[in-house]
Amino acid sequence: MMPNEMIPAAILVVDDEPSLRNTFRTFLKRAGYQRVEAVASFGEAIEAVTARSFDLIICDIVLESHSGIDLLKEFRSLGTSCPVVMITGYPHVETAVEAVRLGAFDYLAKPVEKEVLLKTARLAIRQHRLVQEKLAADSACERYRRFLETLFRSVSDSIVSVDQDLTIVKMNQAAGQLFHALQPALQEGGRLDLLCYNKNFCRLTESVRDVIVNGTEVSDHRLEFFPDGSCRVMSICVSPLDDGTGVPAGAVLVFRDMSRQNRGDEEGKVRLHRLIGASPAMQQVFLMIENIGRVDTTVLITGESGTGKELVAHALHQESSRCNRPLVMVDCAAMPENLLESELFGHRKGAFTGAEENRTGRILQADGGTLFLDEIGDISTAMQLRLLRFLQEKTFYPVGSDREVRVDVRVVAATNADLKEKVGNGSFREDLYYRLLIIDIHLPPLREREGDVMLLANHFLDRYASRMDKGISGISQQAMELFCRYRWPGNVRQLEHAIERACILCQGTTISTEHLPDEILDGSGEGLRSPAPIAEPVWPQAAGRPPCGVQDDQAGQRIVAALRTAGGNKAKAARLLGVDRSTLYRKIRELHIVLDL
Numbered sequence: 402m403m404p405n406e407m408i409p410a411a412i413l414v415v416d417d418e419p420s421l422r423n424t425f426r427t428f429l430k431r432a433g434y435q436r437v438e439a440v441a442s443f444g445e446a447i448e449a450v451t452a453r454s455f456d457l458i459i460c461d462i463v464l465e466s467h468s469g470i471d472l473l474k475e476f477r478s479l480g481t482s483c484p485v486v487m488i489t490g491y492p493h494v495e496t497a498v499e500a501v502r503l504g505a506f507d508y509l510a511k512p513v514e515k516e517v518l519l520k521t522a523r524l525a526i527r528q529h530r531l532v533q534e535k536l537a538a539d540s541a542c543e544r545y546r547r548f549l550e551t552l553f554r555s556v557s558d559s560i561v562s563v564d565q566d567l568t569i570v571k572m573n574q575a576a577g578q579l580f581h582a583l584q585p586a587l588q589e590g591g592r593l594d595l596l597c598y599n600k601n602f603c604r605l606t607e608s609v610r611d612v613i614v615n616g617t618e619v620s621d622h623r624l625e626f627f628p629d630g631s632c633r634v635m636s637i638c639v640s641p642l643d644d645g646t647g648v649p650a651g652a653v654l655v656f657r658d659m660s661r662q663n664r665g666d667e668e669g670k671v672r673l674h675r676l677i678g679a680s681p682a683m684q685q686v687f688l689m690i691e692n693i694g695r696v697d698t699t700v701l702i703t704g705e706s707g708t709g710k711e712l713v714a715h716a717l718h719q720e721s722s723r724c725n726r727p728l729v730m731v732d733c734a735a736m737p738e739n740l741l742e743s744e745l746f747g748h749r750k751g752a753f754t755g756a757e758e759n760r761t762g763r764i765l766q767a768d769g770g771t772l773f774l775d776e777i778g779d780i781s782t783a784m785q786l787r788l789l790r791f792l793q794e795k796t797f798y799p800v801g802s803d804r805e806v807r808v809d810v811r812v813v814a815a816t817n818a819d820l821k822e823k824v825g826n827g828s829f830r831e832d833l834y835y836r837l838l839i840i841d842i843h844l845p846p847l848r849e850r851e852g853d854v855m856l857l858a859n860h861f862l863d864r865y866a867s868r869m870d871k872g873i874s875g876i877s878q879q880a881m882e883l884f885c886r887y888r889w890p891g892n893v894r895q896l897e898h899a900i901e902r903a904c905i906l907c908q909g910t911t912i913s914t915e916h917l918p919d920e921i922l923d924g925s926g927e928g929l930r931s932p933a934p935i936a937e938p939v940w941p942q943a944a945g946r947p948p949c950g951v952q953d954d955q956a957g958q959r960i961v962a963a964l965r966t967a968g969g970n971k972a973k974a975a976r977l978l979g980v981d982r983s984t985l986y987r988k989i990r991e992l993h994i995v996l997d998l
């Protein structure tokens with residue numbers, strides 16, 4: 402090693418004897434390890450391991466209040482996988498052997514020589530690195546496998562793979578349903594030539610044989626199927642299954658329902674469960690929800706606050722086969738860590754002060770259904786670890802209980818934080834991030850949903866007008882234009898509140914600009930989108946001097962209306978009219994307008 406070269410590794414030394422602690426730290430620092438921390442007690446060690454990650458822990462087997470073995474067990478239960486080397490005095494050698502049996506990397510007997518310490522540290526860190534690299538490679542492989550599996554399950558096309566003997570190896574959910582309706586014996590492990598009960602399908606199996614022999618794709622089949630009594634035309638593509646040996650290991654058949662394809666293109670829906678949206682961005686979200694609703698995979702919903710993440714979770718639950726089971730919502734940011742733990746996992750009576758009864762956690766309440774974890778980006782590192790365990794195992798231990806509980810829940814999480822950035826700065830675990838990210842639905846902010854503001858404004862108007870039992874039947878054009886031009890920093894929630902407020906203030910049948918809050922009238926905060934002039938306003942009675950011609954008359958009325966709406970504020974009135982202030986002043990002079998407010 403070059404003199405100033407640092408070894409990129411972090412080591413934690415745990416010893417209640419100050420002299421040993423400091424000596425070890427000095428040896429390791431001088432050997433060039435980048436971060437060497439030394440702590441004196443069980444509690445400090447747990448705190449350090451929970452907050453930061455280490456590549457090696459060197460721990461005395463006898464600490465003041467606990468043994469090094471207790472610490473080893475605690476490290477493991479926290480999910481720390483880094484190697485632990487135990488330091489032992491002569492009478493404790495037996496215990497050290499026990500520690501190795503429990504997973505410690507090695508033990509060193511006192512007095513520990515510098516060279517022995519450094520050599521053991523080097524070995525332990527190297528081995529740990531190798532294991533980590535292997536785990537990372539395995540987990541990348543697993544992620545890729547899950548990704549493919551999810552794609553395989555979620556597409557609406559039916560996909561079937563067969564081996565060289567035409568035995569069905571795998572089929573996705575859509576194929577399972579199609580084949581089951583045609584011939585129940587057509588399932589994984591069954592034979593594709595069972596399709597030959599129909600002579601048209603015999604040609605298909607012949608063609609699959611050809612594909613396996615010749616290794617070339619065939620995609621010109623269009624067959625009529627009658628799975629549920631009605632005719633469905635399927636376009637079928639058969640490709641050789643390439644396993645890298647050069648000889649096809651079988652074939653893959655993709656069935657696309659052409660009759661459905663045509664129908665789907667004609668329909669564009671503006672509503673999906675409680676979600677409203679006609680913009681292309683929201684149509685994409687709808688499509689995604691419909692495609693993955695039935696798949697049991699974990700979903701991460703991202704998007705700014707107020708964009709409808711909770712509604713998406715609700716829609717996903719409604720689209721799933723779990724829709725008759727509970728949808729349990731947990732706002733992870735709303736409670737402190739210790740309460741959140743027992744809220745999620747439940748606790749046993751007496752598990753902590755105040756735990757007077759057994760409590761069923763929210764995860765168990767969601768059994769068979771969906772668990773929605775809102776604001777997942779805000780949970781502590783310790784909770785991230787517990788959650789990761791739960792997502793991996795689908796089992797958990799209630800607080801204070803040693804009885805493992807198994808549940809069947811689909812987890813949907815949401816956040817308005819940038820989780821990738823949090824992973825980058827170390828405040829969110831990368832493994833949990835990828836575990837959640839199998840499918841990601843991103844909700845665009847309202848300002849990127851072309852055309853949706855009007856749709857949503859009318860939707861909320863219907864809701865609040867009928868809730869308040871007011872005969873409000875519409876929104877004036879000026880008010881609607883202001884709604885459409887505003888940039889909505891608070892997204893759909895802010896639009897909803899603006900309409901609710903306007904409904905409260907409105908005494909007539911039309912919401913107009915006088916019912917809008919200042920920030921929307923003058924576009925403060927995020928500003929108006931474009932200075933388009935206001936068209937065809939709903940006019941109040943003019944109070945200015947009678948102007949001469951018809952055009953002047955109309956212009957005068959518009960100005961008076963704008964001035965009235967703006968409470969006499971000329972700058973605001975000019976913005977409402979879409980003209981600059983000097984033009985408004987000039988017009989007021991020319992038309993001799995005197996406003997009687």
Ligand SMILES: Nc1ncnc2c1ncn2[C@@H]1O[C@H](COP(=O)(O)OP(=O)(O)OP(=O)(O)O)[C@@H](O)[C@H]1O
Nearest residue numbers: 675676677705706707708709710711712817893894
């Ligand atoms: N597309 C939509 N259609 C109809 N209502 C919507 C839509 N999006 C949001 N809303 C309404 O806006 C409000 C906020 O929605 P929601 O709570 O789902 O947002 P969120 O993204 O979860 O917010 P936060 O991040 O603050 O928790 C709700 O009252 C919801 O009914």
